[in-house]
Amino acid sequence: MSLLPVEEALARLLTDAEPVRRIEQVGLDALAGRRLAGDLVARLTQPAFDASAMDGYAVRADDLRSAATELRVIGEAAAGAAFEGTVSANQAVRIFTGAPVPAGADAVVIQENTERPDPSTVIVLEPVQPGRHIRPAGNDFQAGKPVLADGVVLSPASIALAASAGYDFVPVRARPGIAIVMTGSELVWPGTRPGPSQIVASNGFGIAAIVEAAGGDAISYGIVPDDRAALRQVFENARAEGIDVFVTIGGASVGEHDLVAPVLRECGVELDFWKVAMRPGKPLMAGRHEAMRFLGLPGNPASSLVTAELFLRPLVERLAGRPSRPRYETGTLGAAVSENDHRADFMRATIQQDDDGRTVLMPLARQDSSLLSVFATADALLVRPPHAAAGQPGETCEFVRLA
Ligand SMILES: Nc1nc2c(c(=O)[nH]1)N[C@H]1C(S)=C(S)[C@@H](COP(=O)(O)OP(=O)(O)OC[C@H]3O[C@@H](n4cnc5c(N)ncnc54)[C@H](O)[C@@H]3O)O[C@H]1N2
Numbered sequence: 001m002s003l004l005p006v007e008e009a010l011a012r013l014l015t016d017a018e019p020v021r022r023i024e025q026v027g028l029d030a031l032a033g034r035r036l037a038g039d040l041v042a043r044l045t046q047p048a049f050d051a052s053a054m055d056g057y058a059v060r061a062d063d064l065r066s067a068a069t070e071l072r073v074i075g076e077a078a079a080g081a082a083f084e085g086t087v088s089a090n091q092a093v094r095i096f097t098g099a100p101v102p103a104g105a106d107a108v109v110i111q112e113n114t115e116r117p118d119p120s121t122v123i124v125l126e127p128v129q130p131g132r133h134i135r136p137a138g139n140d141f142q143a144g145k146p147v148l149a150d151g152v153v154l155s156p157a158s159i160a161l162a163a164s165a166g167y168d169f170v171p172v173r174a175r176p177g178i179a180i181v182m183t184g185s186e187l188v189w190p191g192t193r194p195g196p197s198q199i200v201a202s203n204g205f206g207i208a209a210i211v212e213a214a215g216g217d218a219i220s221y222g223i224v225p226d227d228r229a230a231l232r233q234v235f236e237n238a239r240a241e242g243i244d245v246f247v248t249i250g251g252a253s254v255g256e257h258d259l260v261a262p263v264l265r266e267c268g269v270e271l272d273f274w275k276v277a278m279r280p281g282k283p284l285m286a287g288r289h290e291a292m293r294f295l296g297l298p299g300n301p302a303s304s305l306v307t308a309e310l311f312l313r314p315l316v317e318r319l320a321g322r323p324s325r326p327r328y329e330t331g332t333l334g335a336a337v338s339e340n341d342h343r344a345d346f347m348r349a350t351i352q353q354d355d356d357g358r359t360v361l362m363p364l365a366r367q368d369s370s371l372l373s374v375f376a377t378a379d380a381l382l383v384r385p386p387h388a389a390a391g392q393p394g395e396t397c398e399f400v401r402l403a
């Protein structure tokens with residue numbers, strides 16, 4: 001297969017990528033940013049009773065005709081502890097914010113407008129309108145009526161609303177399940193000390209962060225050695241689990257230990273492309289097996305992160321039903337760059353604002369695709385199209401912002 005232009009590879013990857021339709025029930029503590037599946041109908045009424053909005057006295061407005069009226073205090077109502085009796089003429093009940101308003105009372109006077117000469121007497125200093133400082137039952141929402149519309153992205157307030165409307169689990173659209181497999185017999189888990197000729201597996205954790213930011217559910221399938229049977233097994237596991245995208249990292253090139261393409265072909269994956277005209281990331285491959293998509297990222301750290309930014313992120317956004325943001329922005333070159341060959345170059349760069357407010361791209365000095373320390377300082381990928389002529393500071397350039 002020849003090298004495919006980046007735009008064409010992306011277009012092929014996104015062909016038929018439709019939002020995942022599955023629905024799942026998710027607990028209140030994990031709902032932030034999730035998309036509601038179906039209108040949410042209140043199971044409860046809020047408030048469930050006429051409630052006091054203030055600390056003061058529940059009274060009958062009719063009793064308070066004159067400037068200072070003396071009423072007999074017949075009891076107390078607090079949040080969670082109602083007064084069960086009835087307020088009759090010239091009576092009042094001491095009441096606190098959130099408490100049910102007792103029968104017979106039709107207003108609350110705030111305690112600042114009262115005097116309490118003795119425990120059984122209150123003097124109300126001002127008349128009050130009926131309904132004053134009372135939150136009527138159902139003022140917020142009513143059982144049986146929708147409180148949140150299908151498809152909304154759940155905000156902090158809407159999560160609290162769902163809780164208050166009687167839900168502990170809420171139906172939301174499932175996030176696309178993205179299996180991440182780190183291949184390589186040299187890899188050891190982070191936090192363990194690598195032996196001779198081993199290295200720590202790192203790429204998958206960066207890729208998982210990209211997946212989650214794009215609205216996907218990153219599912220770690222751990223490290224798989226360069227072993228055909230082991231790779232075949234995790235692929236079958238992913239199929240059985242109903243994974244939406246099977247992502248491998250490493251083993252994408254042409255060496256004898258680079259097993260990903262041959263093994264996945266044996267597993268029935270139809271490869272759509274393998275090798276893209278880009279640097280880093282040339283050995284990128286993609287394919288499908290029935291409903292499951294497959295994306296094979298190259299193993300070099302910068303290669304895996306760049307290909308994940310440019311290919312995996314938009315794919316996950318599509319599957320998550322999120323609008324894909326336009327990736328390429330225009331800026332100003334901050335340093336000279338040499339002419340480019342046939343592969344689009346995605347140079348790790350920093351972004352600076354110059355005195356005229358222009359967005360200036362400064363390519364970092366070292367561009368080797370193994371350098372995570374360089375990548376971690378980058379704000380953007382400076383895009384150098386295939387066969388671009390040498391560029392000078394001040395010229396227009398394109399870039400992809402790193403989130
Ligand atoms: N003869 C050729 N050799 C190579 C070519 C080529 O066209 N012809 N392409 C090169 C390019 S470009 C790339 S990119 C690499 C990527 O190849 P692989 O996908 O097979 O990557 P690996 O060989 O498995 O690993 C490369 C490098 O990255 C390290 N690695 C792998 N996985 C991880 C991980 N999860 N975390 C951290 N580091 C990882 C691995 O140990 C290697 O050092 O191939 C070139 N070769």
Ligand code: MOO
Binds near residue numbers: 278282298300303369
């Ligand atoms: O495509 Mo490789 O990513 O140049 O190192």
